[in-house]
Amino acid sequence: MTNLEKYNSAFIEVFEVSEEQLNSELVYQSVNTWDSVGHMQLIAELEDTYDIMMDTDDIIDFSSYEKGKEIMKKYEVEL
Numbered sequence: 001m002t003n004l005e006k007y008n009s010a011f012i013e014v015f016e017v018s019e020e021q022l023n024s025e026l027v028y029q030s031v032n033t034w035d036s037v038g039h040m041q042l043i044a045e046l047e048d049t050y051d052i053m054m055d056t057d058d059i060i061d062f063s064s065y066e067k068g069k070e071i072m073k074k075y076e077v078e079l
Contacts, residue, residue: 003050004079007072010045011065014038026065050077 001009008022015033017026028034034042043059046052046068052075054062062068069079 003077006049007046007069007077007079010042010049014042014045022065024064024066028063046072050075052077 008019011017011022011026012019015026015031015038017031017033021031026034028039039059039062043054043062047054050072054071054075058071058074062071072079
């Protein structure tokens with residue numbers, strides 16, 4: 001499984017969305033499951049998957065599917 005597939009899988013599992021929904025329109029609170037609790041579930045899933053620990057600022061800035069890709073680069077995760 002590639003890093004991108006793992007990244008996508010985290011969104012699909014945590015937010016119960018389809019792969020077709022993984023695009024620039026997937027942003028915080030754009031789906032019912034991406035609330036504050038869902039947000040922290042996603043962060044925990046990504047941290048476990050990639051064995052990283054995100055900074056608080058990055059967790060707050062992680063506001064969309066696309067923005068998340070940018071943030072993951074800071075942790076040397078190439079998607």
